[in-house]
Amino acid sequence: LQGYVGFANLPNQVHRKSVKKGFHFTVMIVGESGLGKSTLVNTLFGTTLYPHKNDAEPSDETPATVEIQSLSADIEENGVKLRLTVVDTPGFGDFVNNEESWKPILENIEARFDAYLEQENRVNRRKMVDNRVHACIYFIAPTGHSLKPLDIEFMRRLHTKVNLIPVIAKSDTLTEDEIKQFKQRILDDIAQHKILIYQAPQYEYDDHETVAENREIISKIPFAIVGSDKEVELSDGRRVRGRKYPWGVIEVDNEEHNDFVKLRQMLIRTHMEELKEYTNDVLYENYRSEKLVTMGV
Ligand code: GDP
Ligand code: MG
Numbered sequence: 001l002q003g004y005v006g007f008a009n010l011p012n013q014v015h016r017k018s019v020k021k022g023f024h025f026t027v028m029i030v031g032e033s034g035l036g037k038s039t040l041v042n043t044l045f046g047t048t049l050y051p052h053k054n055d056a057e058p059s060d061e062t063p064a065t066v067e068i069q070s071l072s073a074d075i076e077e078n079g080v081k082l083r084l085t086v087v088d089t090p091g092f093g094d095f096v097n098n099e100e101s102w103k104p105i106l107e108n109i110e111a112r113f114d115a116y117l118e119q120e121n122r123v124n125r126r127k128m129v130d131n132r133v134h135a136c137i138y139f140i141a142p143t144g145h146s147l148k149p150l151d152i153e154f155m156r157r158l159h160t161k162v163n164l165i166p167v168i169a170k171s172d173t174l175t176e177d178e179i180k181q182f183k184q185r186i187l188d189d190i191a192q193h194k195i196l197i198y199q200a201p202q203y204e205y206d207d208h209e210t211v212a213e214n215r216e217i218i219s220k221i222p223f224a225i226v227g228s229d230k231e232v233e234l235s236d237g238r239r240v241r242g243r244k245y246p247w248g249v250i251e252v253d254n255e256e257h258n259d260f261v262k263l264r265q266m267l268i269r270t271h272m273e274e275l276k277e278y279t280n281d282v283l284y285e286n287y288r289s290e291k292l293v294t295m296g297v
Helices: 012-021 037-045 102-120 149-158 176-192 208-219 260-270 272-294
Strands: 023-030 069-077 080-088 135-140 164-168 231-233 239-245 248-251
Touching: 023 037, 023 102, 023 272, 037 080, 037 260, 102 149, 102 272, 135 149, 149 164, 164 176, 164 260, 208 260, 260 272
Parallel strands: 023 080, 023 135, 135 164
Antiparallel strands: 069 080, 231 239, 239 248
16 A cells, blocks of 8 residues: 555546546645655655756755756656645745745746636637635644744735645654644634634535544644655564654654544545635636736736
8 A cells, every 4th residue: 555645536426527638736835945745756756756866966056046946757656647736845944034925836826827727718618727825835844833924924925825735844854742732723824813824624415534534634723734755664573654753763654643544545545626626616716807807816
């Protein structure tokens, strides 16, 4: 089951819809350097989208602004194909003055809305390509304190444009108690600053199991995650993805150890369609109507 993603197990109805439309999912990852963004992406999708960094050759180029890098992979599972695009944003928060770190990211998201709008206005809409960002995973440094001004600013600027999914990076560096308290403080900050993070809808007609599963996923937000694309050996000889410490191994795919599995479930299995629909029906629609108003249409 290593590296197994799970989208091939989507509920039938959703599945059929998606297969017909073609799975195309775009996720953006944002957070300060070194928080494990590239590692998580490799861990999440069981595929290396990123060329591994060559430690012997550190890059001496320092870009003057946040870069936007788009990488795609086609992954296939039980005959179901998913075109996955990951938009990485290296450089975010790395500068002496990070006041406008959010700006190139917002511009990128809006440019993707514009490209979609342009296609909608064409006479022939048959070959529409949806490159809009369907989810933005925002990495919070595992300080154990509260959100930084940089985090708050980013989320406030972006929350009406993209589905924000906050995660606590490198949660293996915090104790269970610290994580619990940190999560609460983050949620308090988010509420206090009136930030909208992605809220999964609950449907009354869903069966008990689905409702319970969704509730369980939502209760873990902000997901405390651990990423590792390396396998380590447990004392019983099993090999798992994880991080090794003198006192033991933190397993990436063990729900007792961290929320990685829940994040993946939400993104790829339970909420992929929802994230796409909310992007289209609410975020994009608001953008589109505001744009039409400013253009005087
Ligand atoms: P990025 O700059 O955000 O893309 O971060 P990278 O994915 O390049 O990771 C930076 C460093 O942190 C690497 O040495 C990773 O092995 C390490 N790292 C990544 N994820 C985790 C994690 O969950 N826990 C710990 N302790 N280290 C991690
Ligand atoms: Mg990186």
